[in-house]
Structures are given as C-alpha cells and as structure tokens.
Amino acid sequence: MLKLIDRLNDAFGWLAAAAFVAVGAMITYEVIMRYVFLAPTIWAEEMSRFFQIWATYIAAAYVLRHRQLIAITILVNRLGPAGRRIADGFALLWILLFCGVAVFYGLDIMLESIRLGRATSTMLSVPQWMTEIAIPLGFTLLGLQALAELIRLPKNPPAVGEDHGEF
Amino acid sequence: MEAALILAALVVLLATGLPIAFALGGLGLLLLVIGGFSPIMVAQGLYSTTDNFILLAVPLFLLMSNVLLKGGVARDLYAAVQSWVGHWPGGLAVATVLSCAIFAAISGSSVATAATIGTAAIPEMSQRGYNRSFVLGLLAAGGTLGILIPPSIPMIVYGVVTEESIIDLFLAGIGPGLMLAGAFIVFSILYARFSSAYQPMPRADFRERLAATWRALPTVTLAGIIILGLYLGVFTPTEAAGVGFALSILLTAVVLRTLDWQGFKDAAVDAMQTTVTIFLILAGAKIFGKAITLYRIPQDISFLISSNITEPWVFVLIICIVLLLMGFFLEALSMMLIMMPVLHPSLMPLGIDAIWFGIVFVIMVECALITPPVGLNLFVIQAVGKAEIGEVVAGVWPFIIIMLSSVLVIYLFPDIALYIPFKL
Amino acid sequence: ETTLRITLQLPIKSHLGQNLLAFEKEVEEKSGGDLQVEIYPSAQLYKDKEVPQAVGSGAIEMGTASITRFAGTIPAVDIFYVPFMFNSEEMVRKAVAHDSPIRSAIDKEILGTGTRVLWWQAYGGAIMLSKGGPLKTPDDVKGKKVRVFGKTLGEFVSAVGGSPVLTSGSEQYVAYQRGTVDAGMTGVSGVKSRKLWQVMDTITVTNHADVEFLVLINEDVWQGLSEEQRQIIAAAARKVEAELRDKMAKIEADAYEAAKAEGMGVYTPTAAEIDAWRAASAPVIEQYKEAAGDLGAKLVTEAEKLRN
Ligand code: NA
Numbered sequence: 001m002l003k004l005i006d007r008l009n010d011a012f013g014w015l016a017a018a019a020f021v022a023v024g025a026m027i028t029y030e031v032i033m034r035y036v037f038l039a040p041t042i043w044a045e046e047m048s049r050f051f052q053i054w055a056t057y058i059a060a061a062y063v064l065r066h067r068q069l070i071a072i073t074i075l076v077n078r079l080g081p082a083g084r085r086i087a088d089g090f091a092l093l094w095i096l097l098f099c100g101v102a103v104f105y106g107l108d109i110m111l112e113s114i115r116l117g118r119a120t121s122t123m124l125s126v127p128q129w130m131t132e133i134a135i136p137l138g139f140t141l142l143g144l145q146a147l148a149e150l151i152r153l154p155k156n157p158p159a160v161g162e163d164h165g166e167f
Numbered sequence: 168m169e170a171a172l173i174l175a176a177l178v179v180l181l182a183t184g185l186p187i188a189f190a191l192g193g194l195g196l197l198l199l200v201i202g203g204f205s206p207i208m209v210a211q212g213l214y215s216t217t218d219n220f221i222l223l224a225v226p227l228f229l230l231m232s233n234v235l236l237k238g239g240v241a242r243d244l245y246a247a248v249q250s251w252v253g254h255w256p257g258g259l260a261v262a263t264v265l266s267c268a269i270f271a272a273i274s275g276s277s278v279a280t281a282a283t284i285g286t287a288a289i290p291e292m293s294q295r296g297y298n299r300s301f302v303l304g305l306l307a308a309g310g311t312l313g314i315l316i317p318p319s320i321p322m323i324v325y326g327v328v329t330e331e332s333i334i335d336l337f338l339a340g341i342g343p344g345l346m347l348a349g350a351f352i353v354f355s356i357l358y359a360r361f362s363s364a365y366q367p368m369p370r371a372d373f374r375e376r377l378a379a380t381w382r383a384l385p386t387v388t389l390a391g392i393i394i395l396g397l398y399l400g401v402f403t404p405t406e407a408a409g410v411g412f413a414l415s416i417l418l419t420a421v422v423l424r425t426l427d428w429q430g431f432k433d434a435a436v437d438a439m440q441t442t443v444t445i446f447l448i449l450a451g452a453k454i455f456g457k458a459i460t461l462y463r464i465p466q467d468i469s470f471l472i473s474s475n476i477t478e479p480w481v482f483v484l485i486i487c488i489v490l491l492l493m494g495f496f497l498e499a500l501s502m503m504l505i506m507m508p509v510l511h512p513s514l515m516p517l518g519i520d521a522i523w524f525g526i527v528f529v530i531m532v533e534c535a536l537i538t539p540p541v542g543l544n545l546f547v548i549q550a551v552g553k554a555e556i557g558e559v560v561a562g563v564w565p566f567i568i569i570m571l572s573s574v575l576v577i578y579l580f581p582d583i584a585l586y587i588p589f590k591l
Numbered sequence: 592e593t594t595l596r597i598t599l600q601l602p603i604k605s606h607l608g609q610n611l612l613a614f615e616k617e618v619e620e621k622s623g624g625d626l627q628v629e630i631y632p633s634a635q636l637y638k639d640k641e642v643p644q645a646v647g648s649g650a651i652e653m654g655t656a657s658i659t660r661f662a663g664t665i666p667a668v669d670i671f672y673v674p675f676m677f678n679s680e681e682m683v684r685k686a687v688a689h690d691s692p693i694r695s696a697i698d699k700e701i702l703g704t705g706t707r708v709l710w711w712q713a714y715g716g717a718i719m720l721s722k723g724g725p726l727k728t729p730d731d732v733k734g735k736k737v738r739v740f741g742k743t744l745g746e747f748v749s750a751v752g753g754s755p756v757l758t759s760g761s762e763q764y765v766a767y768q769r770g771t772v773d774a775g776m777t778g779v780s781g782v783k784s785r786k787l788w789q790v791m792d793t794i795t796v797t798n799h800a801d802v803e804f805l806v807l808i809n810e811d812v813w814q815g816l817s818e819e820q821r822q823i824i825a826a827a828a829r830k831v832e833a834e835l836r837d838k839m840a841k842i843e844a845d846a847y848e849a850a851k852a853e854g855m856g857v858y859t860p861t862a863a864e865i866d867a868w869r870a871a872s873a874p875v876i877e878q879y880k881e882a883a884g885d886l887g888a889k890l891v892t893e894a895e896k897l898r899n
C-alpha cells in the first residue's frame with residue numbers, strides 16, 4: 001500500500017516535470033508567433049498559467065517523498081535519534097492537518113464554481129473548476145504521502161535533514 | 168505585542184525543522200482560525216499564488232540553467248576565461264569570479280552558480296596551491312553574483328510581491344553586479360600579491376585561447392541574447408526564460424552534443440523539484456501574509472516606521488542591520504516574503520526608489536547566503552569542495568565586508584543601479 | 592458592532608480608494624460607530640480577478656472589482672466593452688442610472704452568484720495610446736500589436752486588423768517603453784497615474800469602452816444586517832456613487848491637461864472617423880450577442896434605445 005502511494009506520487013512528479021517543459025515550448029511558440037508571424041496566440045499565456053497551477057500542486061507529494069522541502073534543520077540535527085523522530089513526526093502531522101484544511105476548502109471553492117458556472121474572464125473563458133481541482137487533488141496526494149511517511153517513521157531511521165534551496 | 172508573539176511562534180516552528188512552507192502556511196491558518204477569519208483563505212491563497220504568469224519565469228530559468236549544467240558548459244566556460252586571464256597575479260581567482268559573473272547572466276540562482284563554477288574551479292585552484300579557505304570563500308561569494316546579475320529568482324519574487332517591474336529590477340542589477348564582481352577581482356589580485364602560496368599559471372598561447380573561446384562562445388552568446396532581448400523589449404522576463412530554455416536545448420543537444428536524454432530528464436526533474444519547493448514557500452507566505460494583514464500588523468509596522476523615521480538613510484541602515492541579523496538564520500525567500508509586505512508601503516513616503524531598494528535587498532540576501540550558521544552557499548561549497556563548514560566560513564568574511572561596503576557605495580551613488588534601467 | 596472589510600486592487604490614493612474612504616466615513620458616522628469599515632487597498636488581500644469569488648464565498652465581506660471580472664461567468668456584463676456602445680458621458684450616465692434596465696439586469700445576474708452590487712464606481716472611458724501620431728481610423732491599427740485589458744476589447748482589436756496582447760496594468764509601461772506592443776488602450780486617468788507620457792506620445796480620444804468598477808457585498812452578510820444598517824449602507828452607497836460620477840469628468844479633464852502639459856498630443860476623432868471605427872468593429876457585437884445569449888441581446892436592444 002505504502003509502495004503504491006510512492007509510485008503514484010513519483011508518476012505525478014514526472015507529469016509535473018513534463019508540464020513545466022511543455023510551458024517552455026508554449027512560451028517559445030508564442031514569442032515566435034508574435035515576432036515572426038505577427039499573430040500572438042490567445043491561449044499560450046493562460047494555458048501556461050494553468051499548467052503551472054497543476055504542476056505545482058500535483059508534485060508537492062513528490063517533493064515531500066524525496067525530502068526536498070526547504071527547512072531549517074540546524075537545531076534538529078543536533079538532537080539524538082529519538083528527538084529527530086519526534087520532530088519529524090510533528091512536521092508530518094502538521095502537514096497532514098494542513099492538507100485536510102486545503103482539501104476541504106479547495107473542494108468547497110471548486111464545487112461552488114461548478115454550481116455557478118464560473119469561468120475565467122479571458123479570451124478563452126475556461127471553466128474555473130478545471131484548475132481549482134488541482135488544489136484538493138494535490139493536497140490529497142500530499143496528505144497520503146505524509147501519512148505513508150508517518151507510518152514508516154517508527155521503522156526507518158530518522159532522516160538527517162539538509163538545508164536545501166536553490167538560491 | 169501581537170506582532171512579537173507571532174514572530175516568536177514562527178521562529179519556534181522553524182526551529183523544529185518544520186518545512187518553511189508549512190511553518191508559514193500552517194501558522195497563517197492558525198491565525199485565521201484564532202482571529203475568526205474564514206480558513207477558505209488558505210485554499211484561495213494556494214490557488215492565487217501559482218495563478219501568476221510572471222512566476223513562470225522561475226521554472227523556465229531553472230530549466231535553462233539545469234540543461235546547461237547537465238550539458239557541461241561550465242567547464243568550457245571556465246577553461247575559456249582561464250585561457251585569457253589565468254596568467255595574471257591571482258589569475259585563476261580572477262577567472263573564477265569572471266566565470267561566476269558570466270554564468271550568473273544565464274542562471275537565476277546563487278546556489279546553481281556556486282555549484283556549477285565550483286565543480287570546475289575548486290580542483291583547478293587547489294592544484295595550483297591557492298589557500299583552501301580563500302578558494303572556498305571565493306566560490307561561495309562569487310556564486311551569489313547569480314542573483315544580482317540578471318536573471319534572478321529573488322528579483323522575480325521581489326517584483327511579484329511588490330508589483331514592481333521585473334525588467335527594471337533585472338536591469339538595475341547589472342551595474343551593482345559588475346561592480347561587485349570587479350571588487351572581488353581586485354581583492355583576488357591583491358590577495359595574490361601578498362601571498363606566495365600559489366603557483367602562477369603559464370600564459371596560454373593564441374591558439375589555445377581561440378580553441379577554448381570557440382567552445383565557450385555559444386554559452387556567452389546565449390547570455391547576451393537574454394540580456395539584450397530583455398533590454399530591447401523583444402520579450403518579457405518570462406518569455407526570455409522560455410526562449411533561453413529552448414536555446415539551451417539547441418545549444419547542448421544539437422551544437423555541442425553534450426546533453427543526452429538522461430541528462431535532459433534529470434534537468435527537468437531537478438527544475439521541477441526546485442520550482443515546487445519555492446512555490447510552496449510562496450504559497451505558505453501568501454497565507455501567512457493574508458493572516459497578518461487581517462491582524463493589521465504590516466499596516467501598524469509601516470505606520471510605526473513612517474511616524475518615527477523621517478530620514479531615508481536611517482531607514483536603510485536599520486533595515487540592513489535587521490536583514491544582516493535575520494540572514495544569519497533565515498534563507499532568502501523567507502526574508503523577502505516576511506519583510507517586503509511590511510516594508511514596501513514605507514518606501515514611497517520616505518522617497519526611496521523601490522527598484523533601488525530591491526537591489527539593496529538582494530545584496531543583503533547575498534550576505535545571508537554566506538553568513539554562518541545558515542547559509543545555503545556555504546553548504547553547497549562545503550559539499551562541492553568536500554570541506555569542513557569551518558574552512559568555508561574562514562574564507563568568506565572578507566567578501567561579506569566587500570558586500571556590505573557595496574551597499575554603502577550604492578547608497579551614495581544610486582545611479583550605479585538606476586542608470587541602466589532609467590537613464591540609458 | 593459589525594466590521595465590513597473591503598478589498599481593493601488599487602492604492603488608497605486612487606480615486607476608487609478615496610471613494611471607499613468617503614463611504615467609510617459616511618457609514619461610520621451615520622451608524623455612530625456601530626458599523627466599522629476597514630479598507631485593504633493595493634491588493635493586500637486579493638487581486639482584482641479573485642474578488643468575485645472572495646466576496647461570493649464570504650471570505651471577505653466586501654470588495655471592489657472591475658465589472659469585466661464577471662465576464663467569464665456572466666458574459667453579458669461586457670456590454671460596457673462592446674466598442675462604442677456607450678461612447679459619451681451622457682450615454683454612460685443613462686446606462687448606469689439606478690433605474691436603468693441595463694444596470695438592473697446586470698445587478699440581478701450578479702446577485703445570483705452570492706454577491707450584491709452596492710454601487711458602481713465610475714472609472715472613465717477607454718482611450719487609445721500610440722507613438723508618432725494618432726489612431727484616426729481602423730487603418731492606423733492594422734498589423735499593430737495593441738495592449739488590451741479584456742476579452743471583448745481583444746476581439747475589437749482583432750476585428751479592426753490589429754493583434755491584441757493582454758497586458759496587466761503594472762507591465763503596461765514597460766510594454767510601451769520596450770516596444771513589446773505598438774499601441775494600447777487604457778483609462779485616461781491611468782495615463783496620468785502611470786506617467787505613460789514618458790513612453791507614448793499621442794492619445795486618441797475614442798472613448799470606445801466604458802470602465803466600471805462594482806462594489807460588492809456578500810449576500811449572506813447583507814441579509815445578516817439589521818434593516819437600519821442596510822439603510823445606512825444603501826444611502827451611503829448612493830451618495831458616494833453620485834459624488835464619484837460627478838467628479839469623473841473633472842478627473843478626466845485634469846488627466847488630459849496633465850498629458851498635454853507633458854507634451855502629449857490629444858486627438859479627438861471626427862464623427863466620420865468614429866463611424867469608420869464603429870463599422871469596422873461591427874462583428875464584435877455579433878460575437879458579444881453569441882457569447883452573452885438572450886441577456887446580451889436584450890442589453891444591446893436597451894442600449895440602442897438609450898441612443899435614440
Ligand atoms: Na543571474
């Protein structure tokens with residue numbers, strides 16, 4: 001079961017990476033259309049934003065699974081294994097609770113948009129629930145992954161954190 | 168009082184090793200609930216953070232620099248620069264700074280710049296007998312040019328948070344970036360003059376130079392296309408990033424033939440991971456920001472500032488001290504996201520240009536990246552150079568002093584930043 | 592004591608912000624402090640496009656959003672962006688009058704999304720900006736990239752032979768400065784507040800669209816107020832709406848003066864030129880009717896009645 005969650009979230013991670021690559025293609029196409037053919041598209045800007053919303057949230061679980069979320073671990077790393085385990089458990093529980101709220105209210109927003117027929121006020125008029133669904137979906141995946149990591153916590157050695165980041 | 172309590176809660180949460188994104192977002196949620204505001208703001212904040220075209224520049228610039236990294240252009244670049252300046256006193260150090268500055272023009276991140284150039288420069292400089300701490304410190308500091316010379320992810324974030332023009336921020340970074348690189352070079356030459364530990368490099372002959380430059384030329388051209396394209400308005404920052412990504416694939420996969428399918432996949436996944444971690448922090452900060460705005464904390468603080476500080480220099484000095492202190496423990500994104508919503512409303516009444524202030528902020532972020540105990544560039548160089556953190560720290564302090572001095576210079580001569588975007 | 596929080600995209604010093612301040616003062620005074628109004632300007636809480644959802648869901652009690660933000664859900668609201676539909680102050684005043692069938696129909700549709708429209712904030716007409724001479728007729732736009740700020744305005748630019756480029760208000764200056772677009776459109780007060788004379792040299796006074804902002808209140812919040820509170824709010828809304836509407840002509844006149852003083856050319860098209868614009872943009876009316884259905888057709892009929 002836990003393996004299944006891992007595999008599912010790895011697949012979504014790959015999908016997100018592909019989505020960002022696709023955005024690069026769309027934007028390049030848009031620049032070429034505008035400068036070479038004087039015919040800017042009406043969809044490139046909006047579609048790339050939609051891909052961005054989707055990609056970010058469906059890949060949140062992947063990033064947690066590979067423990068790449070940026071944290072300040074300088075203090076925690078000085079604790080013993082028990083202390084680190086407690087800190088890790090606290091973090092996973094905290095994330096799990098946050099996911100619960102995000103899923104509940106994310107669904108609330110999405111269902112209201114379906115009920116009212118909300119659509120974006122752009123050239124494409126895309127139904128809003130199509131992007132809003134990325135929030136409840138993404139945080140369900142993240143919640144599952146946090147749960148999986150919690151279940152594993154007593155068995156696995158507690159991770160020694162690194163201060164990640166890309167700045 | 169309320170503000171102090173909230174800040175204390177945030178510090179405690181961060182200290183437990185809770186991921187920054189969820190420390191900010193979760194605390195924001197808690198504040199909303201306690202204050203009787205609707206938690207639906209959590210979901211709204213998550214959605215609206217990524218529903219932003221300008222932010223697309225982040226994944227695209229990351230894709231571009233990752234493709235170049237996997238395509239191994241750093242080694243070519245370093246070899247080319249070294250063939251021209253390697254024989255100078257401290258020549259390899261000069262080559263390192265120049266390579267960092269050139270790579271900075273295609274990368275939006277300090278960590279990527281430090282890691283990329285570090286992989287090529289640390290072994291070379293070590294072989295030639297340069298003092299180890301100097302080498303490590305130089306790379307940690309040189310890497311920070313990555314966020315001052317455009318493109319720059321922190322500038323994109325600054326522009327998104329303050330609604331200032333990202334192109335203007337990018338252009339304003341060029342002058343100070345070149346100045347800082349120049350100061351690093353001067354320091355390196357002086358250091359070499361008063362040190363006998365290293366062996367000078369032989370002068371490369373013309374043929375060697377030509378061959379090395381030929382291989383690095385496409386990379387330099389790419390950097391030129393991006394900066395000129397931005398300046399001339401051919402494309403927006405996001406589009407520059409998209410075109411840069413496409414060109415970097417062309418360059419590494421077709422022209423140089425150094426990027427294979429596996430390398431491309433790795434580049435895409437790495438860029439995705441970094442993007443998502445950054446965006447989750449932005450989303451967390453957005454929720455936290457909404458909560459403290461409803462508690463009227465930014466409004467109260469900027470009122471406090473505007474009713475007590477009338478001199479711009481006092482404001483800038485205080486903020487720089489605060490940022491230096493914060494920078495010991497916090498990383499760039501949190502500093503910017505916590506501080507800017509509070510500071511931005513105070514800039515205009517004090518007559519401080521928001522673009523200029525953005526540049527000062529970025530230099531302070533650069534300091535934060537190399538000040539212990541928490542400094543991402545320290546960690547990266549520690550890993551790349553297989554060193555002790557203490558060795559890196561020992562070499563880094565002269566560069567911190569140079570950076571802080573450069574803030575003073577830019578305060579005295581604001582045109583160093585503002586000439587290119589507004590007067591050229 | 593009841594608190595009404597209002598989210599606003601623009602800074603407090605903008606005329607919409609000042610209008611909300613006038614509302615705050617009026618309501619707090621008349622209610623003796625029983626009703627408290629808090630304004631959150633400069634998109635501190637929500638961007639313009641998020642406001643309909645934010646107010647509709649009750650996350651915030653009140654907000655102000657450009658009317659075109661409803662266009663995705665209620666396409667008929669874009670009647671104000673159908674080119675030259677209301678191209679004079681007189682026409683606009685008729686269309687937005689309290690008893691106007693156009694305004695009533697739109698308010699009613701919006702109420703169906705859980706938000707009540709308290710009042711309409713005038714923002715002025717849309718003008719065209721260009722470099723090196725005015726845009727007298729559609730021919731002057733042919734083949735040009737034109738900054739637009741909405742779907743219907745984009746269709747307008749396409750209809751007259753240009754290429755529409757959606758550009759946000761904050762990137763507008765840079766887009767003109769660097770030539771990302773060749774021409775553009777904006778409210779004339781925006782020319783002044785964003786110092787667009789530094790990058791464009793000519794205004795063509797087309798007034799081809801009318802920009803309206805709506806001040807919204809969540810319907811549940813509204814129903815939860817006492818009858819007396821509702822009366823105070825409604826009266827204040829009427830008062831500040833009229834004040835801003837009356838002030839708008841002067842705000843625009845000042846903006847034109849400021850633009851001229853900065854060396855901008857201001858060109859007013861002749862009646863024949865306007866007719867040429869109108870003829871070239873005729874397909875947009877059909878597109879609008881198609882998107883906006885029965886309500887759209889009804890609004891067009893009502894608008895034509897106002898003209899005669
Ligand atoms: Na850079």
Ligand code: NA
Nearest residue numbers: 494535538541
């Ligand atoms: Na630091």
